[in-house]
Amino acid sequence: MSRMTRSMATVCLSGTLEDKLDAAAAAGFDGVEIFESDLVSSPWSPERIREHCAESGLSVEMYQPFRDFEAVGPETLARNLRRAERKFDLMQRLGTDLLLVCSSTSPEAAADDDLAAEHLRTLAEHAAERGLRIAYEALAWGRHVDTWEHSAEIVRRADHPALGLCLDSFHVLSRAQRDPEVTDPAGVARIPGEKVFFLQLADAPYLETDVLQWSRHHRLFPGQGSFALAEFTAAVLAAGYRGPLSLEVFNDVYRQAEPGRVAVDAMRSLIALEEEVGRRADGPERERVTLTAPPQAPELAGIAFAELAVDAEWGHRIARVLAAMGFAHRGEHRSKPVQLWQQGDARILLNFGAEQDTAVSAIAVETADPEASALRAEALLAPRLPRTPGPAEADLSAVAAPDGTEVFFCRTGADSTGWLSDFVLTGAALDTPTALTRLDHVALAQPFDHFDEATLFYRAVLGLAPRHDSEFAAPFGLVRHRAVTDPGGRVRLALHGTVLRRGEWAPGVPDPQHVALATDDIIASARAMRARGVPLLSIPDNYYDDLEARLDLDPALVAELRECQVLYDRDADCEFFHCHTEVLGGRVFFEVVQRTGGYAGYGAVNAPVRMAAHRAARRG
Amino acid sequence: MSRMTRSMATVCLSGTLEDKLDAAAAAGFDGVEIFESDLVSSPWSPERIREHCAESGLSVEMYQPFRDFEAVGPETLARNLRRAERKFDLMQRLGTDLLLVCSSTSPEAAADDDLAAEHLRTLAEHAAERGLRIAYEALAWGRHVDTWEHSAEIVRRADHPALGLCLDSFHVLSRAQRDPEVTDPAGVARIPGEKVFFLQLADAPYLETDVLQWSRHHRLFPGQGSFALAEFTAAVLAAGYRGPLSLEVFNDVYRQAEPGRVAVDAMRSLIALEEEVGRRADGPERERVTLTAPPQAPELAGIAFAELAVDAEWGHRIARVLAAMGFAHRGEHRSKPVQLWQQGDARILLNFGAEQDTAVSAIAVETADPEASALRAEALLAPRLPRTPGPAEADLSAVAAPDGTEVFFCRTGADSTGWLSDFVLTGAALDTPTALTRLDHVALAQPFDHFDEATLFYRAVLGLAPRHDSEFAAPFGLVRHRAVTDPGGRVRLALHGTVLRRGEWAPGVPDPQHVALATDDIIASARAMRARGVPLLSIPDNYYDDLEARLDLDPALVAELRECQVLYDRDADCEFFHCHTEVLGGRVFFEVVQRTGGYAGYGAVNAPVRMAAHRAARRG
Structure with a gap:
């Protein structure tokens, strides 16, 4: 049994993609999620990025985001599938097998779970042909799908091995904070473990602001905000999730702070989170998260x-x-x-x-x-x-x-x-x-x-x-x-x-x-x-x-x-x-x-x- | 006929009260609203502040804010009246006759317009004994009174010559932006003019955030945001208002920017606003606001x-x-x-x-x-x-x-x-x-x-x-x-x-x-x-x-x-x-x-x- 894989999204850090990868590697991260805008602005080819990551000890855990895909008319679907194929090309060059698909925010998306499931199944079939996988995530402001329960239901209906869920603590816990009667974070423990493809972690202060602004500007690393992250992470591990713990923090200040230092701060937050999760988990999850636990804080x-x-x-x-x-x-x-x-x-x-x-x-x-x-x-x-x-x-x-x-x-x-x-x-x-x-x-x-x-x-x-x-x-x-x-x-x-x-x-x-x-x-x-x-x-x-x-x-x-x-x-x-x-x-x-x-x-x-x-x- | 009196709340500017008064005077303002927190932090006695204002050509147009006064139980009312008497003492030392009373945000306040009117009438009676007046303002987040219509109704019921309204463009227009079916800014033109004791002006961008945060952090000077301020100001003048145009802008950036420069910016905003109001007003209001109008912008x-x-x-x-x-x-x-x-x-x-x-x-x-x-x-x-x-x-x-x-x-x-x-x-x-x-x-x-x-x-x-x-x-x-x-x-x-x-x-x-x-x-x-x-x-x-x-x-x-x-x-x-x-x-x-x-x-x-x-x- 090895310790948890520690990952971060490139969007957490300031600088160009090259700056970000170096900072993440120096702070001891095992992997990164590569954000599309960072890649698009990089003069490095996908192959060079892949090579640089490998040399720096970083795996490319996921490519993200792919937006506004599902539950659309046939013409848009065809266009979206063409768009996906281009991104699949890119992922193969980058050396990652996982694509994040966010629940649609488009007015074109129909409120039709079966249609959404059918489209995601089609996408998963295309991905599987190349050995790739799709992680579907409910954005807290998704047009129709805005709770983890709803995304899990669509993934269940689509029923394809190359289609699973991405759980993002911000989306799950912010929705629960706004509408506790609609969605329940504790329930993630009952998702079939093999259906949780990815876990993204962000903390945040409780704010009364619009959830999109809250998400895009005020996320924090675990332990810096008010979310019950250890509890949530323990529930995801209890479901049987075995993938990385990956930070995805959109924060106006970190976006302009020296990335080496922010990456260290990020790593500290993960180590402390794992320690706290260890206190709540039991069985094999407990063992994994406590493998590298620091000595307890003396009185x-x-x-x-x-x-x-x-x-x-x-x-x-x-x-x-x-x-x-x-x-x-x-x-x-x-x-x-x-x-x-x-x-x-x-x-x-x-x-x-x-x-x-x-x-x-x-x-x-x-x-x-x-x-x-x-x-x-x-x-x-x-x-x-x-x-x-x-x-x-x-x-x-x-x-x-x-x-x-x-x-x-x-x-x-x-x-x-x-x-x-x-x-x-x-x-x-x-x-x-x-x-x-x-x-x-x-x-x-x-x-x-x-x-x-x-x-x-x-x-x-x-x-x-x-x-x-x-x-x-x-x-x-x-x-x-x-x-x-x-x-x-x-x-x-x-x-x-x-x-x-x-x-x-x-x-x-x-x-x-x-x-x-x-x-x-x-x-x-x-x-x-x-x-x-x-x-x-x-x-x-x-x-x-x-x-x-x-x-x-x-x-x-x-x-x-x-x-x-x-x-x-x-x-x-x-x-x-x-x-x-x-x-x-x-x-x-x-x-x-x-x-x-x-x-x-x-x-x-x-x-x-x-x-x-x-x-x-x-x-x- | 003289031009409009131009005033600003000390809260618009950074620095100590002394810094703020100097900046407002240097930018050519005629008057100021003195914010309680600025006064409380000042080493100058109220008399010295009054004297300094007089020497600088500034009138003290209003003292503010007085909070959570009305519609409470008898014990709290007695305490609130004692508190008011102390503030009346202060106002007389400062040389201002107008106190801003914001609609209550206290859980103790009853949803009882007659009680609120009765209490405000009592307060106005006490004020009138000293030659002072009360301007009642509906905060956009007031507990019961949160529209200008509601505050106007309470002032009407209280029916005392020393009690009138303070209209604040932010509160009026932000409420109307959120709930256009509940409140209508155009209606202010029908308030009896002598009942509008004060007009506060602030612009703002349209934000999806909580209205309290929006108000406290993101106000702007007229012409910098998205509010229809000229229209609103013209409506208040059409009602017969003859008092000052007074800026009240809570803004995180201006709170820490060099106040002399911000005061000039503020004055520019008022001159430009008056010009725009002049295009919409007619009769004597038009004359007043256009008295000092700059030449039109050439093509x-x-x-x-x-x-x-x-x-x-x-x-x-x-x-x-x-x-x-x-x-x-x-x-x-x-x-x-x-x-x-x-x-x-x-x-x-x-x-x-x-x-x-x-x-x-x-x-x-x-x-x-x-x-x-x-x-x-x-x-x-x-x-x-x-x-x-x-x-x-x-x-x-x-x-x-x-x-x-x-x-x-x-x-x-x-x-x-x-x-x-x-x-x-x-x-x-x-x-x-x-x-x-x-x-x-x-x-x-x-x-x-x-x-x-x-x-x-x-x-x-x-x-x-x-x-x-x-x-x-x-x-x-x-x-x-x-x-x-x-x-x-x-x-x-x-x-x-x-x-x-x-x-x-x-x-x-x-x-x-x-x-x-x-x-x-x-x-x-x-x-x-x-x-x-x-x-x-x-x-x-x-x-x-x-x-x-x-x-x-x-x-x-x-x-x-x-x-x-x-x-x-x-x-x-x-x-x-x-x-x-x-x-x-x-x-x-x-x-x-x-x-x-x-x-x-x-x-x-x-x-x-x-x-x-x-x-x-x-x-x-």
Whole structure:
């Protein structure tokens, strides 16, 4: 028994066909579906494409799409069969035996299942003469055939061994999401396995848009959206399907992103999907999908530290801010220009040796099994970072996240014997003069092209679940916000990025990142920080006037928030209080947060106010 | 009688409130609607905002929005009235007397028109005590009130002088587009005029998306979309409305574009809209909207010339290509390093004095009245370009288009006495060795942020109509294409740009521009050009195989197209043939086109193939 064949449609990637094949091969795909428009635009002959694929270890799994074929009048049928013969010629030159035929969207198509079956049978007969096969797919917007059940019924009536089904998770699950009483994805498990010729996989967010636009512009790789893909894939495998898992993702952003990187993201999504399918499948399918499963994600206990890359000038200024915030300068790294600052359980490293601009350069997660975490990350194609520890130093594994942040794996609870032993301690007392207790979250700005890739990375590699999706109008354009957290809420990363790539007008690109620190008494913390000279961000009076009007809040509370420049959000019985420093070094600020009653969000409603305030502070 | 008051909602623009007010004032707006989120994020007190507006010549026409007020239980009503009093305080500090109340979207709102009317009457009574007024607006997605008819009925029942309607063209026309049997925009002409307190204007493309998303992300300024805005505005004026015309445009791109420029675009849209309304209105409304009307757009007779900016190296190479294409070097400019090349009626200038990279730097349109064209352009806020003609040179007026292209105005048919007299003629014979007859069109790449601005510019300033909108998947991302043409098809500009701003992967950014030349025999032209050494673009064989299969074309025709590397499109009984040179100077190429049977498009279906071929040619 061999592992699943992993395939992708060329339409997933940007570039010319040549670019796409190289990217898919480099990411370790076994096969490709060749999209007609990619082939038509390629200067390579079908034979050369075939040869190049073979040399790159890629099989040509399918050629697609063939549209508007069935249930038409005799003249159109004759023309369509001539058209098919030309495509069969091409497929033989390409070296693939499978043609995708989509259910017709033509006004010429009759609502006549027997006629459709008869025509598809004829097509299959022609194909079989050449050793080729036809995979019939119900488009979610097909004129008459728009559910997998309907396509399966037509294939059953046509009853030809060279005719089977192509199941596309997008079409099946989007239709089911719109009309759950009409179509049932779970039923695919009862299709005769030999009739499922091909399985295409795409995820997507749930959108209220027209299904054609949804399909053509907003598909995602598995694990990046909201579809129940593992369940669906398990059902198709349960039916007896033995072909490839093939990604078919039409996405406006991926269409213009560097294809090598997108192909890696795609491969990561398949590996993670197979792992999830393995948890749901049983019997031989379970074995196949788990053959190459990565080690399970170990439990995470928290963020051991966040590291800021700083230059000398900004490093010393940020160190002064940390001191004013009540952090103690606890240690100096034995071999590198790195300072450890600490208050309560919150640890921040200032790395003066960085070549990049001021930014959150690394986070360290506490894991029950650092080696398993690192192996899992590697199995999921996270680039492992080269590390050369000094003689007495801890051998921490680290990988690079899509946004460039380094992710370190530290053993839970072993700080004094582990990474902390790399620091010469200063002996500074660990007081808590501003009552900051620990890191609440780290907010990482995501480059426009890689937001969904980042979600999948943190989800798959660290086992964090996406939560609190929001999109809001900020002063300089729309912003997406999404958190990824472990089940216990001990590791929280807040990802944010622009909805559209920005031009030159918007200030502060790339957006600032921040480290958020928890307190149990925001008013006390804010007052203490102000008294100690922390450059706290000024919030407009208009915000507090609106808060009072909008939420009917106790005026005494509002007065206190206003005095301390604290922002406020609430959610049922939970409350969230937060205040911020000014932006330091052009790119980083600190936030102090208090959560009550289990508030699990990030105060996204206040983000535009905070952004405008940062802008005003920069202008001075 | 004074001209219409021109206003805009701050939500139309990017930036902080301070940025927005400055941009609106600089573009000549008379007033603004202040959006709550802009105010809440502003460090300026309401008094300071009021003062700044007054100093900038801006009235504060309205404060908005106030949501989910009416038809609720007594406790919520009491809370909502408290909330309103706080907003009334704010409005008095801001110096505005009008509050926008949107129809409720709350599940708490009852489907009870009398209750809604009673509550709104109470609110109006409270407002009236302070000299304030309430404008009630039906949101297209209101829970119960979602048509203007319904909101008008509730206002009628409430019957209070401080309660009137806000009519928003987006809500009215989007609802009518979705449900024409439910709501009729023309009926607004019958509302008692004194009951229309405010008119908000937005255009939009027709989209199949959910109306909330459509409204929040895809609105456009009047003249940029597909709504019948002049008709609607004329109907509101016919009702007796005397308030401002106020733009309220939620648009993802404008939210992040430089606000000064967007405000100018917005003002241009209002001036052009008033002109169009003037054609439909009569009586006093007609007088008001035409008070400041620009001169009518004179008839255009064609493109007199296209100018390419070139450096010395590329200039000489492009000159060699033009010579190979059969153009004669007809003249040299008297005072500038500019060459005139001509074949048939196609004239191309090579400007060796340009500081920019190789690009289409200017086009000249032949107009029946150059002075009127220039005055119209100025009235529509087109920046007039400084020109210092030499002693014996023609005083051509020129303005800058949004993409930086210079647009010259030449008198129709006066080339020998007009601009052509600026050239010392070489005496070269004007043969037509490759049978190119004239300029067919000029294709101008549009910067991402300014595509819709460009449409409006060419529409309003030159009187060209948008046609042939398309969006297609090109090798490096989605591309928009839209032509603007005069009614006779003698001036055709093809605008294209990316749907999303691109990142670093895509080659060829900014996209190439091109000049398209017409022929009556593409095969003869292509053969002649090839024989003369023109670097024609190679088209993949795969394209011709597909063409034959797809369109069931005569194999002899396909063989000829293949031999000449000509692309093909058809449309009913019309055909389009086109071939291309390679990209020259990094940014410019030439196209040769033949249209038969009145084909009016641009072969957009072939653009991805052409783009991939240009990419392959660059790679060599």
